[in-house]
Amino acid sequence: MSKPISVPYETTIHVRDTCLCLAVQRAARALARRFDEALRPYDLTNGQFSLLMSLNRPTPPNLSSVASLLAMDRTTLTAALKPLERRGLVRVVVDPADKRSRLMALTPDGMHLLSEVVPIWKKSHGKLEELLTDGEHDRLLKGLKKLL
Template sequence: MSKPISVPYETTIHVRDTCLCLAVQRAARALARRFDEALRPYDLTNGQFSLLMSLNRPSPPNLSSVASLLAMDRTTLTAALKPLERRGLISVAVDPQDKRSRRMALTPAGMQLLSLVLPIWKDSHGRLEGLLTGGEHDQLLNGLKKLL
């Protein structure tokens, strides 16, 4: 009979305490909960806020550029767009230069909602920045950017 395979519990503790991926995932979930709670009165999630903000551009972006900015695959982005489109917050149209491509834009209702929730985001973000001292915000942001 073969010996059962096991991983020592100490290894689990080591991974818990040193794994960058786990730490970033945990922090991302905690941050998402904070922003979701702040945006809940407007029936908006932090992901939807980021998506709306990513469409706030001088000219309507295509799906690929938004997916790249948000680090999402195109299928996931397409699914995320649907509720916002149903709410009349965004429009998705065929790109006049390339019929295979789609361009997305904020509607007036989307721009109005974005302008209403932006002060809430600023307040929430400011409180989070207040938890970080001595340049930690910039260090964290710069460190995360290196991983992209």
Template sequence: MSKIDILPFETTIMVRDTCLCLHAQRAARALARRFDDVLRPLGLTNGQFSLLMSLNRPQPANMSQVASVLAMDRTTLTACLKPLERRGLVNVSADPDDKRTRRLTLTPEGRKLLVKALPVWKRTHAELDRLVSDPEHLRADLRALS
């Protein structure tokens, strides 16, 4: 192995300390664990909460709209919807104008669960906002990166 093939350990430290992707992934995992923990008594994960919340709208959403909001592909969205549909929280139906398009709506049970989950989400967010110096700036920066 030549010297060109060897990266010094200092490079590893530099990447560890400066890599935005690494820090975003670590923060996302920590946030996901925190929200999973507080939503668990309601039988929800953080991803399920976000999915249900994305369906809280005046008109039924289609798959593409929800996938876009959640930054996931339609195949992943379909897999995430299945347990919520089995629990009777979400209804997936054909669009009356285009049978190829699926419309997603919250059921009354899904709405009731969101009402229960929202105070938990708000309380947890208030705790998190106290941990960062400027939460609104952080949100703006994260939106810029996404």
């Protein structure tokens, strides 16, 4: 009879206490819940807010540039756009310079909603910054950007 394969419990504790991936996932979920709650009265999720904000540009961006900014693949971005399109917040059009490409833009309703929720985001973000002291916000943001 062979000895069962096992991983010591100490390894589990070590991973729990030192794994950057796990720590970032847990923090991301906690942050997402905070912002989802703040944006709920506007029937918007934190991901949708980020997507709308990514479209707030002088000229309409293409799918690839927004997908890159949001660190998601084009298929996921296309799926995320659908509910915003149905609500009339975003418009997706054929790029006149390249018929195979699509450009995205906020509609007037999308811009109006974004202008309503930016103060909510600022307030929520301000509360988070208060939790972090002595330059922790800037150091954390700088560290996270290194991982992209």
